[in-house]
Amino acid sequence: MSTVLQLKSITKAYGDMRALNGIDLALPGDAYISLLGPSGSGKTTLLRVIAGFEHPDAGAILFDGKRIDTVAPHQRGIGFVFQNFALFPHLSVAQNIAFGLENRDVDPVTDRRIVDARVRDIISLVGLSGLEGRAVTQISGGQRQRVALARTLVTEPRMVLLDEPLGALDANLRARMRAELRAIRERCGVTFLHVTGSEAEALGMGDTVLVLESGRIAQSADSDTVYNRPASPAVARFLNCYNLFAGRIEGGAFVGGVGRFALGASAPTRAASPAYAIRYDRVSVRPRDTAIAEDEIRIEANFVASEYSGAAVNSFFALDDGKVFEVESHLSHAAPETYAEQGRYALVWKREDALVYA
Template sequence: MNGITRRYGDVVALSGLDFEVPGDRYIVLLGASGAGKTTLLRVIAGFEEPDAGQVLLDGQRLDGVPIHQRDVGFVFQNFALFPHLTVTDNVAYGLRHRAERRMTDPAEVTRRVKDMLDLVGLTGLGNRGIGAISGGQRQRVALARTLVTEPRIVLLDEPLGALDANLRDRMCEELRAIRQRLGITFLHVTGSETEALTMGDEVAVLSGGRIAQCAKPTELFARPVSAESARHLNAWNIFPGRVRDGVLSTGAGPLPMPRPLAEGSQAEMAIRFDQIGVCLPGQAPGGQDHFTARYIAGEFNGSTALAFFRADDGGLVQVVDHLGAPRLPDLREGEEYALYFPPTEALLFEKTPS
């Protein structure tokens, strides 16, 4: 995709977006609600046309090409199944009714549908009605209906959003396994950073109508290249401030910078939740940068626990503790603590004037 722009009146959903999706990969597009994730999928699929830019697939331009000629599969968030048809007839629908390369041999349709139901784990359920199967099975039917037409790329619009937590975890593994067996590209959009990091061979962060970063999950999580990327991961505390006397003056107090910036310039410092330690004021270990904040509450999440603090300006600071190797002291609500971190782990992003 080169320079894709899509507007809705005065609202710019996509702004000169450049994005290359590699073949034979599971790519996840991560963005907040309203970031333009679904718009981008609809532009690729042909449900909408861009106001500017080009969409290309294997070097072939797609913008302006009718939907049925794009060879692009789309799995909708609500599955969009036909409730009056059986599982088999839902999966066979595209083969029987597509505008081009329509399949008229009943035996071939039956074979293709059976193979696809076996692939997605629905063996023996072909004669059931859509109302007689579970949410996870409907998800598989929607996927099978898309895959049976052998598209060159499959677009998935928040495909796990309608499933409960346990089923989402199972479907994450199954979607990745199915994609790997087929050897085609999946482009999956989500607002969940956990889902994105779990699913993606690569994760692209969509922010401000553009791709802020595209990287392997481990790289993205450990070293986001911008504050926009860091915010989408729900793992980094972001401290905006201005450079004064060689330090970053923030709402949490003056923070030493990992590299020098010009006096008076604006910047944001990011410190990951699990890189922050907690101790009594005045007891921060040597070689660690620190600031003070007041403990307000904790949240137990099974294998981890989150501790929430208020900085001097009222901003929320989060610290994560892994219960298999706890490292935080007993915390008392309303008490002030020193929050310390290794200087090498703080990321500094200079803000460029707009």
Template sequence: MTDVLHLSGIRKSYGDLNALDGIDLTIPGNAYVSLLGPSGSGKTTLLRVIAGFEDPDQGTVLLDGRSIDDTPAHRRGIGFVFQNFALFPHLSVAGNIAYGLANRETGALKDKTAIQRKVAGMIELVGLTGLEGRGVAQISGGQRQRVALARTLVTEPHLVLLDEPLGALDANLRARMRTELRQIRERLGVTFLHVTGSESEALAMGDTVLVLDRGRIAQSADADTIYNRPAHPSVARFLNCYNLFEGSIAGDAFVGPAGTFSIAGSERLPGGRQAYAVRHDRIEVRPLPAAVTSDEERVEGAFVASEYSGAAVNSFFVLDNGQVVEVETHLSHRPPADYAPQERYGLVWKRDVALLYA
């Protein structure tokens, strides 16, 4: 598969802040790539550098194998879908979609019939048939999102950058638009680079998931690898599905404020700093008198509260050192337990499900 985008040594600073700290990145053609990271990690800055809205302090951007470092944004052949959609309020749905075709600097279409044909095809593709003449204030948020996407796609860009494109939508619509975005991308065969702060959105949508942390790519892998084997404690923390225990390795044990855990059988990852991680759904809650087997580890904690999320219940326990441990119970596995407030319980996991960062 031909690479559509290659970044080499991209750096961007704002005063003392290193927003991008030496980004090396290659994105293939005909792919859906999710870019995940916490607020302030440099996600939007990276998109703006690729699009040409910002100039990097150092580094090179190649699109389809050619440098675009000196190419202005409007000549790069890159589409950009903004979080707030940035539609023209005085134009209809069709007028917004047609705008780029009729007004772009190079290759603008003057034939109204050709414009109408392209706009009609794009309207059908994104599911807006029947809404062509409506103003953008007269349609729903999901429909406005489709207009913004159609306006970008109709110009046939080499690459489409999406900056938190679902952030302005309600939860039900976000879930539906995830599927629709993937289907639209697959029909066109264009590469999408989708920036999001939502770990569930990134994992659900990306063929490849990039995790950005403090201006650097902390991990690049498929969703299954990111979820099950986060490459660094910061990635595990940001996924919001791991309990991280601080401490250090001493012989055949991991020793920290939460206790001492045998590391025999735990998977070791070169995470850059020492930490011990257990996923929320890998922990079982037991009464204190219940025994543990030779292949299990246990900490004790007092129950604080539970949160019901539909398919699962997340329960929170505070350890003696003050750390809060989260336990996720999927309701398809067993009915929700009724824990007594401030009652102490054993939190138990199999040693071989733990990740050891060394």
């Protein structure tokens, strides 16, 4: 698959704060790329640098093999969908979509028949047929999202940047729009770079997931790899599905504040600082006097509370060092357990299920 966008050592600082710290990145054509990161990691800055709304302090941006970091935003051939949609309230759905075609600096389309045909085609593509004459103030949030996307796609960009495009939608609509955005992208055959702070959204949508941390790409991989093998403790922490322990590796074990955990056969992953991670759904809760197998790790903790999230229940336990430990139980496996308030339980997992960083 050919590379459509390449970033080489991109840096961007605001005073003493370095938002982008030597970003090296190559994005393939015809792919859905999720860019995930916590608030302040540089996600939106990176998107704005690619679009041309911000200029990098150093480095180079190549699009289709040509350097574009000195090219004006409207001449880059890259579309941008804003989080708040940025639609014109006084124009209809069709007029909003046609605006970019008719008013762009390079090769504006002036033939009314061509404009109408292009707008009609893109309206059908994004599922807005029948709403052409409706004011954008008279349609739903999901429909406005599609209008904003159609306005970008009608200009036939090679790449579309989406800045948290589902953030303004309610939870049910966000879930539906995930599938719709993927389907629209596949029909268009262009690359989407979708910025989000939601790990579920990024993992569910991206062919490739980029995790940004402190202005650097901390991991670039498929969703399964990012979820099951986060490249660093910081990535694991941001995924919000791992319990993490600080400590050190000593004599074939990880030694931390709540005990000594024997290591599995897998070699530790290199990281900036040692850490031990176990995913919430890899842990079982047992009576404290239950025996464990030779390949299992066990700690004790006091039950605090449980929280239902629909398909699963998350239970919270207080460890002896004061930290909170989380266990996720999927309700498709069994009915939820009931734990005694402040009851003492054993938390058990397989040695091989843990991730160790050294």
